[in-house]
Amino acid sequence: MMPPLSLLIKPASGNCNMRCKYCFYADIAENREVHSYGMMAEETLETIVKRSLQYAWRECTFAFQGGEPTLRGLDFYRRLIEYVTIYNKNSLIIHYAIQTNGMVIDDEWAEFLAKNKFLTGISLDGIQETHDYNRLSSNRSDTFKTVLHAIQLLKKHKAEFNILTVVNAQTAKRIRKIYGFYKRNNFNYQQYIPCLDPIGEKRGLHSYSLTPDQYEQFLRTRFDLWYNDVIRGQFTYDRYFENLTGMLMGYAPESCGMIGHCVNQVVIESDGSVYPCDFYVMDQYNIGNLLTDGFDTINRNRENLGFIQQSMKTEKECSLCKWFQLCRGGCRRDRDAMMDGNLVKNYFCKAYKGFFEYSYKRLQELAERALKMHRL
Numbered sequence: 001m002m003p004p005l006s007l008l009i010k011p012a013s014g015n016c017n018m019r020c021k022y023c024f025y026a027d028i029a030e031n032r033e034v035h036s037y038g039m040m041a042e043e044t045l046e047t048i049v050k051r052s053l054q055y056a057w058r059e060c061t062f063a064f065q066g067g068e069p070t071l072r073g074l075d076f077y078r079r080l081i082e083y084v085t086i087y088n089k090n091s092l093i094i095h096y097a098i099q100t101n102g103m104v105i106d107d108e109w110a111e112f113l114a115k116n117k118f119l120t121g122i123s124l125d126g127i128q129e130t131h132d133y134n135r136l137s138s139n140r141s142d143t144f145k146t147v148l149h150a151i152q153l154l155k156k157h158k159a160e161f162n163i164l165t166v167v168n169a170q171t172a173k174r175i176r177k178i179y180g181f182y183k184r185n186n187f188n189y190q191q192y193i194p195c196l197d198p199i200g201e202k203r204g205l206h207s208y209s210l211t212p213d214q215y216e217q218f219l220r221t222r223f224d225l226w227y228n229d230v231i232r233g234q235f236t237y238d239r240y241f242e243n244l245t246g247m248l249m250g251y252a253p254e255s256c257g258m259i260g261h262c263v264n265q266v267v268i269e270s271d272g273s274v275y276p277c278d279f280y281v282m283d284q285y286n287i288g289n290l291l292t293d294g295f296d297t298i299n300r301n302r303e304n305l306g307f308i309q310q311s312m313k314t315e316k317e318c319s320l321c322k323w324f325q326l327c328r329g330g331c332r333r334d335r336d337a338m339m340d341g342n343l344v345k346n347y348f349c350k351a352y353k354g355f356f357e358y359s360y361k362r363l364q365e366l367a368e369r370a371l372k373m374h375r376l
Contacts, residue, residue, distance in 0.1 A: 004059035005052055005295075006266065008278060011040040011064060011072040013270040017103050018068065018143060021134045022168055022208045024196045024279065025067060031199050031339075032282045039072055040270035042079050048268060048290050049083040055295045056092055063097040065278065070104045074112060081116055099123065099164065101135070102150030103143065107157070110150075114159035121164045121191070122151055126178030130170040134208050151187075162189035162237075168208040169195075172218040179225045183236065191239040192222070194348065196279075199339045203347055216351035223359045230366060241363075244326060248367035260328030262311040264299065274298050276307040279333040313343045323356040 013036045014029040029035040052060055062080065084094055098113070099121040113120050124147055125131040132142040154161045163182065165171060171178060182190060195210045197203040204211050226238050243253040256263050267275040272291040275281045287301035302308070311332045318329050329335065330346040337344060346352070 003057075003264075004061065005056035006061040006063065007048070007052060008063050008065055008265065008267045009040075009048065009069075010066055010267070010269050010281075011045070011069050011076060012067045013037040013039070014067045015039070015071055016066055016068040016101070017071060017138050018101050019136050019138055019140065021136075022166065022195050022206070025281075027196075027198045028279070028281050037269050037271040037273070040076070040272075042076065044270070044272050044291060045076065045080060046083050048272065049080065050087045051290055051294065053084070053087045053090065053092060056090075059093040059095065061095040061097065063099070065099045068101055068103070069098055070100050070109065074109060077112065077116075095119070097121070100150075101143070102147040103137070105150035105153055107153060110153040110157040110159050113154065114157040118159070120154060120159055120161040122147065122154070122161055123164050123166075124148075124151070124187075125165055125168070126171050126174060127181050130174050130178065133170045134166075134168060151185075162191060163187045165190065165192050167192050167194045167215065167218055168210050169214060170208065172210060172214040175218050175221050176225065179222065183229075183234075188235060189237045194334070196333065200337075203337070212348050212351040215348050216354040219351060219355040220358050223355070223362075227359075227362050227366070244363055245366050245370065247326060248364055249371055257331030258328065260312075262308045262332055264302065264308070266295075266298070276302050276305065277332070280307070280339075282339075310341050310343065315345050317345060318349075321353070323353060323360075326356055326360075327352045 014025050015036055015038075016023070016026075049062075052062075062084075064077075088094065096116060096118040097120070098118050101123050112118075123135070125133075125135055128142075128144040131144040131147070135143050137143050151161065165178070194215060195208055197206060197209055203209060222238070223241060226236055226241055229236050239255060240258075243255050243258050247253055247258070253259055256265070262277060265277050267278050267281055268290060269275070269281060272289045273286055274288045274290060274293075275285050276287055277285075285305065285307065287305060288298040290298070293301075314329060318324055318327070321327070327346070330348065330352065332343065334347045335343040335345065337347065
């Protein structure tokens, strides 16, 4: 039985109207022969939709990322809805998602996203001081107020959204202020991802670089804030902590970086080419093109590449660690320092060990409480 199909599509390739200092996709683009594949043609989109809905079973998710996916224009997404209507002959459940910097979101965009039930991820790095330090527009101007305006428009039109925050040297130090700011503004669905340094570089050399010590303190402080709200009955969804609690309840994590190995991802560049992971959209990891290859061929190419098999490598120190069942080695990208497939211990190992030692009893308490509620 096939699992639901989920696609991560880059309709504007690496093109973006911002110049974030830490942008991992700009770094990836610099490390491949073609830096940008330009804007996706509508014919390419139609082929992707048609092939996907013929292959998928029960459910299909069309998620869009970049670069900045809104640069492809709203009409492109209107065509998406039309193509899905035409080709969804098996009456699959369809999900839509988009990750955006919010720079071009206006009333028309917000209304469309709400009407078509897109889950919209908004990239926001906390308060103005931390956001504008790294997340600048293409003309090097501040973007914080523009992003907040986009969020207000999403709220106005009742579009579902969450906040994605990059944990870097600036946001890690100011998580108390950031958490309070999010809480005051009812940004109740939050996801935090650790910042990446450029491919092949020694980590920790940039002004935005996140060190293991910084990350451990960040996790501890953020957990305290979240846990105290949970105990008081004040809801805030934190993807990482919710996944950890679920794992202690016996559920599999839905976040791929917490599973312990890579999974069958389908990342599609604007020319239709397919890659096994958003962090590995480089020439040596190309596993096909949906304009010419079916999913069976793409899956076979992924298998031949050995991408998932490589991710299953476990350091002896990790397998003996008492926190391995929660950590599971972490995301491959934090183990693949030189991006050559020779995986090592996770760069943030020390941070995770310290955090689990600090939080485990309270995580276990929350899991036990949740299980009791399920039994009632």
